[in-house]
Amino acid sequence: MTLDRKLVAELKAIVGADHVRTEAGDVEPYARDATPVFRAVPDAVVWPAETEQVAAVLRLATERRVPVVPRGAGSNLCAATVPERGGIVLVLTRMDRVLEISPGELLARVEAGVPTSVLADAAAAQGLLYAPDPGSRTVSTVGGNVATCAGGLRGLKYGVTRNYVLGTTAVLPTGEVIHTGGRLWKDVAGYDLTRLLTGSEGTLGVLTELTVALLPMPATTNTGVAYFGSLADAGRAVDAIIGDGIVPATLEFLDAKCIGAVEEYANLGLRLDAGALLLFGDDGPEDVVDRNLGRIGEQCTDSGALEVTLAENIARSEALLTARRCALPALSRLGTLTLLEDATVPRPRLAAMVDRIDEIADRHEVPMATFGHAGDGNLHPTCVVDQRDEAAIHRAHEAFGDVFAAAIEMDGTITGEHGVGAAKLPYLEARLGADQMALLRRIKAAFDPAGILNPGKLGS
Amino acid sequence: MTLDRKLVAELKAIVGADHVRTEAGDVEPYARDATPVFRAVPDAVVWPAETEQVAAVLRLATERRVPVVPRGAGSNLCAATVPERGGIVLVLTRMDRVLEISPGELLARVEAGVPTSVLADAAAAQGLLYAPDPGSRTVSTVGGNVATCAGGLRGLKYGVTRNYVLGTTAVLPTGEVIHTGGRLWKDVAGYDLTRLLTGSEGTLGVLTELTVALLPMPATTNTGVAYFGSLADAGRAVDAIIGDGIVPATLEFLDAKCIGAVEEYANLGLRLDAGALLLFGDDGPEDVVDRNLGRIGEQCTDSGALEVTLAENIARSEALLTARRCALPALSRLGTLTLLEDATVPRPRLAAMVDRIDEIADRHEVPMATFGHAGDGNLHPTCVVDQRDEAAIHRAHEAFGDVFAAAIEMDGTITGEHGVGAAKLPYLEARLGADQMALLRRIKAAFDPAGILNPGKLGS
Structure with missing residues (x-):
């Protein structure tokens, strides 16, 4: 769709002429968010400065049946802010106080x-x-x-x-x-x-x-790392930690492929012969943190860890957290297109799910590395391919479809934290069922009778 | 309304004849919940044994436009389960596994x-x-x-x-x-x-x-008590505790009237010359609990507590918690009708709100005592009157109306934890505004197009 001049003039009257853009070069950056592949160019980008301006824009949009896609930084990973039906992208970044x-x-x-x-x-x-x-x-x-x-x-x-x-x-x-x-x-x-x-x-x-x-603010934070021969061993350690009555602040894992990629990227001195790395951390009073990390370390050792190391100082603690935080950028260097997913399973199914992911990746002949939040069962299987290789991209999407089906089969979900957006909408009914999907649509209509707000996403 | 014989037969076919009651003596106990004053007799009481039976009852009720009020133990305090429009009370207590x-x-x-x-x-x-x-x-x-x-x-x-x-x-x-x-x-x-x-x-x-x-399960729990000359002092102590970075499990208060009533009721050895009692407790590793209670005690002393005592053993800890838990039964003995409310304000406004409550009670010439959750700003002003004294009941309701208005004025709410039900519905728009009330009704309609589920309550 294209917006008529009158509408553009009205938008400018609401937020000021400087804060409405319709030129191709200005709206193009808002065709994408942080999700690969998805892209749709908006007709206008509008930057309101206050709630009343947002209200005026939405009233106008409902009156004229123009789609409006609200957007913050556009860092979401599910194409939630891609304006699939054009219209207005409403960017909230001026409201930053x-x-x-x-x-x-x-x-x-x-x-x-x-x-x-x-x-x-x-x-x-x-x-x-x-x-x-x-x-x-x-x-x-x-x-x-x-x-x-x-x-x-x-x-x-x-x-x-x-x-x-x-x-x-x-x-x-x-x-x-x-x-x-x-x-x-x-x-x-x-x-x-x-x-x-x-x-x-x-x-x-x-x-x-x-x-x-x-x-x-907790008085102190500390971190440790344990290497395991396999993710199954790491999964057993996670169960043992929780079974010991400890719910630590951080319990993250990398599979062998991620460890290799991170070490090559960041040179942190990670051990490359391990099948899995478990990063654990806690915060609170210093004595409690020391005690908890000690107990976590013991549970890891008892579960067959190859090696357990507690960070001896803050710098080392930061370095360990960096190992986890840079898993995605490290993997991204392996190709030109990074497809990051977000399936989640009950915590005790973590290792079984990673096995399933590896089996699915092999079957579809795509490279897949997995890291994520071991404590939550929240997995980020990641597939890095050449962005020009359409066949590989297709195979990756097929593989992810199987990953979602496997997650649901294990009492899990298609997205733990990234969201549905346009990217996961095709898989949502498999998770929620037709009756709940219909209910979501009725709720959406209760809020948005004209269907102007982020159409084609959740509630569609 | 009265249910026709065919409908009753159909209900019996769904849940079994033993689990449908329509006789006056059987349905009468379901005319009330734990809320005083509110009463409405249902036409039938139905006890389903499984989800599919619930579904069959609701399908039938929607088809026939018969109200259904779901009920657990009926212990709510906002007339949420009083069947104001008759119909079926659906009691879930057989599903107790x-x-x-x-x-x-x-x-x-x-x-x-x-x-x-x-x-x-x-x-x-x-x-x-x-x-x-x-x-x-x-x-x-x-x-x-x-x-x-x-x-x-x-x-x-x-x-x-x-x-x-x-x-x-x-x-x-x-x-x-x-x-x-x-x-x-x-x-x-x-x-x-x-x-x-x-x-x-x-x-x-x-x-x-x-x-x-x-x-x-936390390894240990402990409790302490502090007496203050006034609720304002107790409020300052609460602010100081939070300001010291402690978020304890329990931080409850009684005003002077509650202290007197509880002591008379339970003989716990409470100090009767105090203006307020603050009960504090925490759970976790023993050393952490000891340390936190010690710090809380110090903050109370620094805020002008008349006396601070930590429970020296579990029995004493239980006794202190009993002091708080029996505030309501203790007050209830003072008359034949206990009106318990549930206004909530931001924590730092607690003492000011209790002052307002006292002023409102005086103005309306009703006795009112207040206890509640100091940590949450969740107040339970309680008014005990003679159930035959209609003028006093009327004055109490007028007073509570003013209490809710005062809570809203202080950025608070009309109910922190008891709910809206039939009892608070008249006050809800003052809290939410007309636009949000209309939205609640549209959401309700998205779930319940025939309006059969608990009509006359939230979403009406």
């Missing part, structure tokens, strides 16, 4: 476009922790994190973004501004719209302001 | 009608903690807890029921059975229906099975 840090209430209030790390730093400056830590946190926005219910490396102990959203200001597609939840930990007045909006991927409303919970 | 405790996955799977304490005991037998602990837990059901998003005494550190629901089996009013969420901590496939159903008070679907998260 930390409005309030309240140490007494253990909460922060921010505009939706504030980068996650800016919120985390503002909280840290007052001795407080914003617990959610998605991999994209230095670029992602808090609004985007809430819209996708972003996870991260600390999910086992701390939960995901959902657990920290106390309240929202949201604009409905028809232009009404609602305030859900607030500054309270306990509030049961009405349906839980705060949590319904969380993870709704910009299909039910546009989040413009968030109130999020903070925690006292 | 603990289906699974999975220590490896830190989760349990239960039927909706299992009593909360049965789940908690089954988990404890395997060294695991089911964290939500509503006051009614010995009688309430897990399904009822989820339907009302029940809170409790451990909310500050552990959160509320919402934070522990991983998955549900729910029957839609039109009879479809859906499975939301599952056994996973991270799962973003679709809108968050698990959390939307949590706290929906039986208006969107009937919960028949729940998967809930468990935690490793």
Whole structure:
């Protein structure tokens, strides 16, 4: 579709002429997000500065039946912000203020476009922790994190973004501004719209302001690493750690292929003869952290670890976390197109699932390496191919289809933390069933009768 | 309304003749729940034994436009299960099995009608903690807890029921059975229906099975008590505790009137010259608990506590918790009708809110005592009157109306953990606004097009 001049003029009247772009060169960067392959060029990009402007844009869009795709940093990995039906991309990054840090209430209030790390730093400056830590946190926005219910490396102990959203200001597609939840930990007045909006991927409303919970900053953090002959051994160690009554902040794994790629990329001195690496970490009072890491180390040894090392200092601890954090960039160097997935299974099925993934990859003749959050059963099988090799890309997608089916078969899900977007929508019914899919559509219609908000995504 | 014979026969065909009652003496006990004043007699009471029976009853009810009110133990305090429009009360208490405790996955799977304490005991037998602990837990059901998003005494550190629901089996009013969420901590496939159903008070679907998260059982628990000259001093102590980076499991308060009533009721040796009592407790490794309680005690002393005592043994710790747990029965003895409320404000406003409550009670000439969860700002102002004194009951309701308005004015809410039900519905729009009320109604219609499920409650 193309937007008529009158509409463009009206958009400019709302947000200011400088904040509406329709030229090809200006809108092209908003044709993609961080998801490979998916691409669709919007007709206009609009940068509002305040909630009332968002409301005016949405009222207009509903009136004219123009699609609107809300977008933060565009760092999502499920094509949730690709404007598949054109229209307007509504970029929230001008709304980037930390409005309030309240140490007494253990909460922060921010505009939706504030980068996650800016919120985390503002909280840290007052001795407080914003617990959610998605991999994209230095670029992602808090609004985007809430819209996708972003996870991260600390999910086992701390939960995901959902657990920290106390309240929202949201604009409905028809232009009404609602305030859900607030500054309270306990509030049961009405349906839980705060949590319904969380993870709704910009299909039910546009989040413009968030109130999020903070925690006292833990006194100390430490990390250790264990190498295993196989992922099955690592999986047994994870079971033993949980069975010992420890829920550590971090429990991450890399398979052998990831270890090799990371070592070649970052030269961290990782052991290359291992079948799996388990990274574990905890935070809290120093004596508790020392004790927990010691116990985790013992459980790893008892489960047949080849080697267990605790970080002897902060620099080494950071280096170990880097090993996990750079798994994706390290793998990405192996080709020109990185397909990163996000299947999740119950924790005890982790090793079995990685075996299934390897078997599926072999069958489809695609290279696949897997890393992820062992504590959550959240796996990131990653396939790196040549972007010009369409046959390989096709085989990879076929393989991922099988991976999702295997995850569902194991009581798992097609996405643990990346979201559905356009990328996973074709697989969603297999997970939810036809009745629930129909219900999602009715809920979507309850919010968005004209179907203008992020059409073709969740709720479609 | 009266149910025709054919419908009753059909209900009997679904659940068995023994499990459908229509005689006045049999249905009368289901005219009320734990909420005073509210009463409405149902036409039939039906006890299903499995999800498919629930589905068949709901299909029939939608077809015939008969109201259905799902009910667990009926221990809610907001008239959420009073069948205001007659019809069928659907009692889930036959579905009372603990289906699974999975220590490896830190989760349990239960039927909706299992009593909360049965789940908690089954988990404890395997060294695991089911964290939500509503006051009614010995009688309430897990399904009822989820339907009302029940809170409790451990909310500050552990959160509320919402934070522990991983998955549900729910029957839609039109009879479809859906499975939301599952056994996973991270799962973003679709809108968050698990959390939307949590706290929906039986208006969107009937919960028949729940998967809930468990935690490793803390090694030890301890408790202490501090007396203050005034609630303002106690409030300052709470701020100081949080400011010191401690988030204890329990932080409860009683005002002077509650202290007096409890002491008269239970003879615990409480100090009667204090303006407020603060009960604090924590759980975890023994050294951490000792350290935290010591620090909390110091903060209380520094905030002007008259006296601080740590429980010297488990029996004494239990006695202190009893002081808080018996606040309601103790107050209830003062008259024949106990009106218990549930307003909530941001934690730093706690003392100011109690002052406002006292001022409102004086103005309306009703006796009001307040206790509650200091850590959450969740207040339970309680008014005990003679049930034959209609003028006093009227004044009490007027006073509570003013209390809710004051809570909203202080960025608080009309209900922190008890729910909306029929009791709070008249106050809900003041909290949510007209636009959000309209949205709740559209969401309700998306689930329940015929409006048969718990009509006249949330979403009406």
